[in-house]
Amino acid sequence: MRNRADVRPAIERVGGAPVVIKLLEGTQGIGVILAPQVKVAEAIIETLHSTKQNVLIQKFIAESRGRDIRALVVGDRVVAAMRRVAEGDEFRSNVHRGGRVEPVTLDPVYEQTAVRSAQIMGLRVAGVDMLESDEGPLVMEVNSSPGLQGIEAATNLDVAGAIIDYIANQVAFPDIDIRQRLSVSTGYGVAELMVHSGAEQVGMKLGDLGLWDRDITVLTLHRGVSVIPNPRKHVVLEAEDRLLCFGKLEEMRSMIPEKRRRRPRVRRLPKEPLGE
Ligand SMILES: Nc1ncnc2c1ncn2[C@@H]1O[C@H](COP(=O)(O)OP(=O)(O)OP(=O)(O)O)[C@@H](O)[C@H]1O
Numbered sequence: 516m517r518n519r520a521d522v523r524p525a526i527e528r529v530g531g532a533p534v535v536i537k538l539l540e541g542t543q544g545i546g547v548i549l550a551p552q553v554k555v556a557e558a559i560i561e562t563l564h565s566t567k568q569n570v571l572i573q574k575f576i577a578e579s580r581g582r583d584i585r586a587l588v589v590g591d592r593v594v595a596a597m598r599r600v601a602e603g604d605e606f607r608s609n610v611h612r613g614g615r616v617e618p619v620t621l622d623p624v625y626e627q628t629a630v631r632s633a634q635i636m637g638l639r640v641a642g643v644d645m646l647e648s649d650e651g652p653l654v655m656e657v658n659s660s661p662g663l664q665g666i667e668a669a670t671n672l673d674v675a676g677a678i679i680d681y682i683a684n685q686v687a688f689p690d691i692d693i694r695q696r697l698s699v700s701t702g703y704g705v706a707e708l709m710v711h712s713g714a715e716q717v718g719m720k721l722g723d724l725g726l727w728d729r730d731i732t733v734l735t736l737h738r739g740v741s742v743i744p745n746p747r748k749h750v751v752l753e754a755e756d757r758l759l760c761f762g763k764l765e766e767m768r769s770m771i772p773e774k775r776r777r778r779p780r781v782r783r784l785p786k787e788p789l790g791e
Pocket residue numbers: 535537541542543544545546547573574575576577579581582583606607608609644646655656
């Protein structure tokens with residue numbers, strides 16, 4: 516947010532005061548301010564703008580009560596998690612602000628959110644910070660180089676060891692560009708088939724789609740945030756399922772519903788070229 520005129524709409528957008536104002540380059544809780552009223556928020560933001568500092572405005576999650584969760588993601592697992600609890604009536608849970616840490620066993624929803632956040636950011640190791648809201652986890656930040664000392668001390672877990680094990684396993688199974696590797700034999704390749712809501716495939720068993728008869732193998736089934744590897748033929752399809760398939764590209768192309776053809780939006784050219 517850069518302009519004065521953007522301030523009020525931005526506050527409205529997060530549901531009005533109280534709001535949390537954050538300096539973009541803040542750390543250790545410094546530069547994180549709770550503004551109880553719109554007027555105060557405006558004054559703070561204007562002051563910061565006058566010193567050329569950009570800010571972030573967030574809804575204040577009161578029910579989080581000065582707590583936040585740090586989940587350490589390695590690969591597709593949360594290997595350690597802790598809760599940071601603020602001191603007294605402080606709303607910032609940073610250890611540098613006097614917060615204390617405790618180990619937590621995360622609810623699966625929090626684990627999935629953390630893993631998914633790391634995946635979206637393309638990170639294999641990440642520290643995901645979440646607030647515990649009434650609506651469930653709210654991701655505040657995804658750190659690409661999380662500190663390990665604090666979380667190891669809080670949980671008594673060997674996080675560094677988990678990272679090393681993960682990397683060692685990756686050496687045995689290095690990343691391969693499956694798309695490229697599987698496009699070897701002429702005409703074969705990988706493609707994602709979508710099951711659109713309202714499609715006749717919804718409610719059908721995977722094995723009844725006739726894919727294997729058409730020489731198409733289903734590698735994975737993506738459903739929301741979960742993945743079913745090597746899905747079996749008895750799996751019943753749901754709307755918005757995504758099937759990652761290997762097979763003849765021509766066969767798979769015929770299964771993708773054709774996009775509506777783009778209508779030309781330009782005016783017809785005059786018969787004669789425009790001259791002077
Ligand atoms: N929107 C919010 N609602 C309630 N509490 C919040 C909110 N945003 C932050 N907090 C609290 O303030 C603390 C500090 O915020 P945040 O983590 O965003 O800044 P930081 O710790 O200074 O930055 P960084 O994590 O990048 O070092 C959080 O740990 C959390 O306890």
